[in-house]
Amino acid sequence: MKLKRTYRFAIKTSFYITLFITLLLGVFLYTFYTINWGLILAFAITCYLFSFIVIQLRVERFIYRRVKKIYDDLTLLESTSFTRGSITTDMGTLTKEIDKFARDKKLEIETLKVREKYRKEFLGNISHELKTPLFTVQGYILTLLDGAIDNKDIRKKYLERANKGVERLSYIVKDLDMITKLELGDLSLNFEVFDIVELVNNVFDMFEMRAHKKNITLTFDTDYTKPILVNADKERIQQVLANLFVNSIKYGKEKGTTEVSIENLIKNKVIIRVTDNGEGIEKKHLPRLFERFFRVDKTGNRNVGGSGLGLSIVKHIIEAHEERIYVESEFGVGSEFSFTLEKAE
Structure with a gap:
């Protein structure tokens, strides 16, 4: 022995x-x-x-x-x-424990470094996102105070532009508040059984005019004659679809297509795919696509608008449902976002 x-x-x-x-x-x-x-x-x-x-x-x-x-x-x-x-x-046991401690500490340090990098980028991004509309609003107000307020036409135009800046600030704060609640689990979900096909059609109607401006067609991959019932928070899933459609239209090409398909994944799951033939995303950007304020365009261009939080909200809502979201994209060809939902019996 x-x-x-x-x-x-x-x-x-x-x-x-x-x-x-x-x-x-x-x-x-x-x-x-x-x-x-x-x-x-x-x-x-x-x-x-x-x-x-x-x-x-x-x-x-x-x-x-x-x-x-x-x-x-x-x-x-x-x-x-x-x-x-x-x-x-026993020195063998002690050595194993010390080695395990060293590995855990190394992993912890590496994790902290990644989080610190993410924190710095996040603060920089949120600073930029808030700074742009704030400076815009401030610029218009100062111009009005300097005497432009006496001109009725300029006054109305500048107040409308300032209002748009305030609205963008409200969107950012509202989206940040929602993400925080989702992360903390404070945002309760109201599960109900509904027809996902009908919901997609409703979202199509919401963005029909916006898509028409870029000659983008919103369509299903096939005719869904029968309802497909799912069990989820209808309002939040509508928000998920809306954010995905907004991105698809925003980065879609003229006379392009945004197509939705609904497939049975397993016995009690369905997968909803939103596919477009727009700009596409480079492979190196895919792992960070759902981060807050992460933008593929590093030039700081904000012409496309939005709060920069849409995909992050999408991810958190789907994960709050204990479901999964996926993305596949090829630069210059198009993108496909898909997520799973529980199928109602």
Whole structure:
């Protein structure tokens, strides 16, 4: 049977101590007295057992106290994890624990670095998003205060533009508030059974005029003559579809198409796909596509409008339903966003 290293150490050390003391005793008896082999054997056994017990217990306690101090200092293990039974100081176990601690700390540090980078980018993005409409509103108001308010036509035009800037600020704050609630779980979902085909048609009607301006066709991949019932929050899923359609129209090409398909995924799931033949997205941008304020266009161009939070909201709503969202895109060809929903019985 393979012994623990501490026992092997105690056995060997006790043997060396016993051998030395027994030889010393033998020399002493040989020099001054008559050698009694029985006495020497009994002494050797007693000395060995005593040495083994003392070495084993003392060394283990010595190591244990220092190992526990290391554990407590590094908060690797709580004190409750040390049982009150026999003390163990197996170096293999200790090495594994320290290695695990080192790996966990390395991963934690790397995660913190990624989060710090994300935090800096997020603060920069939100600063830019808020700064643009704020400066716009401030510019128009200052112009009016400088005397343009006396001109009726300019006054009305500048107030309308300032109002648009305020509306954009409201959109950003509203979307940020929604994302925060979704992340914290404070935004309750109202599950109900509804026809997803009917809902898509309603969203088509909402964006028909906007799509018509770019000659983009909103259509299904086929005629859905029968209702497809799903169990979800109807209002939130409408918001998901609206955000996906907005992006599809915004980045779609003239005389393009935005197509919706609804397919049975598994027995109790359906998948809704929103496909367009617009600009497409480069592969390197796909992993960060659902981050807040992340934009593929790094030039800072905001001509396309929007709060920059649409896809992030989409992701959080779908995940709040405990469902999945997917994206596939080829630059210059088009994109496809798809998400799953629970099918109603």
